[in-house]
Amino acid sequence: MSESTSRTAIAQIVDTMRALAGSHPGFRPVHAKAVVCHGNFRATPQARSVSRAPHLQGEAIPTVIRFSNASGNPDAHDGVPDARAMAVKFQLPDGKNADILALSIEGFLARTPEEFLAFLQAQLPDPATKQPRPDAVPRFLEKHPATAAFIQRLTQKPVPASYGQCSYHGEHAFKFTAADGTSRFGRYHWMPEAGEALLSPDDAIKRSANFLREDLESRLRNGPVGFRLLLQLADESDPTDDVTVLWPADRPKVELGRLEVTDISPTGMADERRMVFDPTNLTDGIGLSADPILLARSEAYSISYDRRSKGE
Template structure:
């Protein structure tokens, strides 16, 4: 298989067909904005990982909030995916990324399923019937995806990027100084609490209000999130992001992120990649295949948008 027909290329091509090609924009989470932040670790992760940003002194970070669609014109005043990507600046000059979305589980378990899914969504768009026949056929063949779509259907419209919870979804492996290994999943909890708009409030909002609302909110002081980490049991699956772990698994609080203002150069940060495979010593990828697909698809998207395509 050539690079031109590789699965990541097929994924990006199909996403462009689904949401349109918008020159210079990401093929997913197209519209967003970046903000400066400081992450202060609690130190409670040090038992499990040597990762520099999860123990010791506070580190600076850049946070990108985004609408999930590949269409930058997609309105904010309707339910849908939202993203929170964080790039931590480490003491040695490197960086590591953590990517979250406002879903409790991912839509698919494998790269092949993801390609089948976007093809089904694109086929429904082409059919224009509104019956989602291709998506329904996909879900019948992939019942593990049904709970995520049920959660997607139950979404409200967030009052703010700062009142939304975000899950990293994929499992990662923490490694401590003794070489002990612990599977984990991350979630960001807004310290303002999760808040959605009611119907009257939605009607009062502009179509694209979330970035402006967050900028205005920051004028009143930092907006903070707490980073929670679930510690897996050895029996918990790490290779399937459609499956949540049991609710009784232990959870630790590993730090607080304080977002303080807009970045000085939005154009610079709009060009950057936030990559779930960009880990740091003390954190390893699990056997979940999707972060590697995301890395490859982001590279295809980056090459196209950086060339004005």
Template sequence: MSAKTPGTLLPAWLLATGLGLAAPAGVAAPDEVSAEQVVSALEAAFGVTPGERRNHTKGTCAAGEFVGLPAAAAWSRSALFSGESVPVVARFSLAGGNPKAPDTAKSPRGMALEFRLPGGGLQHMTMLNTPVFGAAHPRTFLDLMVAMKPDPATGKPDPEKIKAFKASHPDNLAQAQFLDAHNPPPSYANSSYFGIHAFWFVDRDGQTTPVRWRFVPQDGEQRLGNDELASSPPDFLERRLIERTAQGPLRWDMLLILGAPGDPTDDPTRAWPEDRPQVKVGTLTLTSATPQKGAACEKINFDPLVMADGIAPSDDPVLRFRSPAYAASFAKRLGGQ
């Protein structure tokens, strides 16, 4: 079943850039915030660990391969879906800029993937284990970081500022409710990861299909019980991932969700209806995991707008903003800041 949008063609110059519908560099929307503002707000909220990421600081590297299903060529001409093995460098992480964040925190977990395609091409996917994001616009994310800045008198965020943020930013509600209702996983291996944003798959004729994707663990989805949540140590995710890959290959199935006319492509806080067609388009297999220091994933800037031919970004303003924000953070850590 195809969810192609009839007659929708990407202009040749857009396809050639590999950036699809991304906003041109240097062009700001009226209420757009700058990447530097967001990075500075993250630093104010969490502090700075020199040479490390400003967000998702605590992480673990992994490596393996992805084998896409040729049937996916019905929607995308990407080399990901050739049926051949594609090497993958992965990184798992906790949201926030605290390198000592407890693994029991009710915060998002991340899975970032760099697919190393034939001929030197790259495809990045940067995902969370929540089905929606906590901001429809970069301004909301900035305002959240500002609200989370610790009060010098207490060393903790001001509860009144957090309350005021929640009251004035309803687009943060869906992700916050999901995190509140779902305990974190006992292992990175027992969580699904969602692409969060909408994207366009582009076929060999240039026709586009709006899609979202998620990676579903073959080990099964699990969550810590309340007693486990209270008694677990602050650091267990990295150890369990390393131990699990030592036992044998760890796999996720990539499921593609096909959009329909009217499904929002510009708002990562709104999920698509559950009845949308879902198609398995490949399997990710990870065979090793290591601490990130000195490992392959450490220096990678997992920019979600790094895309190979056949996949293009949507008109989502948060997706567009992630690239310059990641670049600003990347430049600082490369400089040892």
């Protein structure tokens, strides 16, 4: 796959996402409905043994957190079954940022940008009839068992009752390097301190259309909402360049730190327009893997940001 081919596929991914979401000028083509919050993160002592990254040395680090639904419709009901996401921007002492993006479902549904584009295009309506092609997605899933496995995990998981009582999983592997030069690959997992709370789709859809924001507002009136950040360490046999493959559950996990979500941003709408959360936005001590989906995301976010900032 050439660089120009990849760039073309990435631009087509953004175009196809926008087509599937419908016209919502100024919004992201996915994860359009969100709540932006402020918080603080403090690393555990053992985090230093994993990485020399500045936010993993034990100081309190201010953060910006974005909770979102997967839909590209900013007015979607919060009870619609789908993935939820949590993006965290660490505001580092040197004035730079580092980001973690995570989903409520582990893994991802495609290994490459081209594969992801093909899955999105299978969902487009037939140009002649303007109706969905009933056989297109099933045919794709037959040929792509990893995508089928992700969809199965998604459909089997009930609807989160709260942004603050949902676990979130980083899809990609990153290379963590400690001060002594030792390196390990790992994947992030955010675990809610209050435990998980889930709803059946029937119960979720009966709630207020914005119940996730309302729940978060209510919780924050009583104090911070806490999450623990765990890092699942890869074995030498675990692939670090294939986002569709889940590592065995018994791989060791290191607790990297604790996040406190303290308040909802009073400038949330402006934050939405200007902020980009990008998993390739890293700092010394954390490096990229060769995962082609990970390497494509920055370009996709750049295209998306450019379009929404123009009100498209």
